[in-house]
Amino acid sequence: MEIYENTKKSLACEIEKIKENFNHTMTKEKLLEMAELSIKAKENSYSPYSKFRVGCCLLTAKGNLYLGTNVENISYGLTICAERSAVCNAVANGEKNIVAAVITTDMEYEVSPCGACRQVLVEFGIENCFMMTLNNELSHLTNEELLPSGCKINHLKNK
Numbered sequence: 511m512e513i514y515e516n517t518k519k520s521l522a523c524e525i526e527k528i529k530e531n532f533n534h535t536m537t538k539e540k541l542l543e544m545a546e547l548s549i550k551a552k553e554n555s556y557s558p559y560s561k562f563r564v565g566c567c568l569l570t571a572k573g574n575l576y577l578g579t580n581v582e583n584i585s586y587g588l589t590i591c592a593e594r595s596a597v598c599n600a601v602a603n604g605e606k607n608i609v610a611a612v613i614t615t616d617m618e619y620e621v622s623p624c625g626a627c628r629q630v631l632v633e634f635g636i637e638n639c640f641m642m643t644l645n646n647e648l649s650h651l652t653n654e655e656l657l658p659s660g661c662k663i664n665h666l667k668n669k
Contacts, residue, residue, distance in 0.1 A: 513545055517646035521545065524640065524650050536569070536610060536638070544569060544612040545642055551577040551592065552614050558582060564592035564621075565614045568600055571607035571635075576600040593627035597634055608634040614642045620649045628657040 513521075521541050544567040552565025559582050566578045578596025582589045590598075593613060600608065611631060615621045620641050623631065631639065632653060639651045 513542060513549075513646055517545070517642070517648060518542065520646075520648045524648055527650065540569065541610075541612070541640070544575060544610070545614070545640075545648075547575060547577055548612040548614040548642065551579045551596075552616070555579045555592070556581045559584070559586070563616050566592040566596040567612045568596045568608050569610045570600055570605040571609055572605060574600075574603070574605060576603065576605070591624060591627050593623050594630050597630050600634070606634055608636045610638040610640070611636060612640045612642060616644050618644050620647075622651065623656070629660065632657045632660045632662065 518538075522538050525536060525538050525541060548565040548567040550565065551567060552563045555563035555565065557563050557580055562580070564580045568576045568578070570576065576596050576599040578592045578594070578599055580590065580592045581595060593611065596611070597608070600606070608631065613623060620643060622641055623639065635653075636656065637653055639656050641649050641651075
C-alpha cells in the first residue's frame with residue numbers, strides 16, 4: 511500500500527507545524543508509517559450495518575504502534591470504535607501514554623472522533639490527532655482542540 515505524494519507533502523507540512531507549535535519529535539517517516547497502518551486496520555473493519563469503516567494507529571510514549579478498527583454488533587450499543595479499540599490494544603500491552611493517533615475513514619471529507627473516543631484518547635494523554643480522508647487529505651487536532659476543557663483524571667484528585 512502506497513500513500514499518494516500529495517499526502518506525503520501534507521504530512522510533512524503537518525509535522526512542521528507540530529515542531530513549530532508543540533516541539534514534538536515525531537518524524538515524517540513515523541507519521542507515514544502510522545497512516546499506512548491505519549489504512550490497513552480500516553481494511554479489517556467489521557461494519558456490516560453502517561458500512562462505515564474506520565482504522566486507527568496509535569503511537570505511545572515508548573515509541574510503539576497499536577492498531578484498532580471499528581467492530582459493530584447488531585446490538586448497536588455493543589459496537590466499539592476504532593480509536594477505543596486501539597486504546598484497548600495498547601492498554602492490554604501495558605501502555606497507557608498515547609502520543610499521537612492517525613485515524614482513517616472511507617469518507618471524502620474529514621471525520622473526527624466521536625465524543626466517547628475523544629474522552630478516551632484524552633484520558634491516555636494524546637498530544638496530536640490526525641484524521642485522513644479517502645483522498646489522503648490530512649487534518650490535525652491537538653489535545654485541547656480534540657476535547658476543549660475535557661475531564662481529566664487530575665480533576666478527581668483530592669487537594
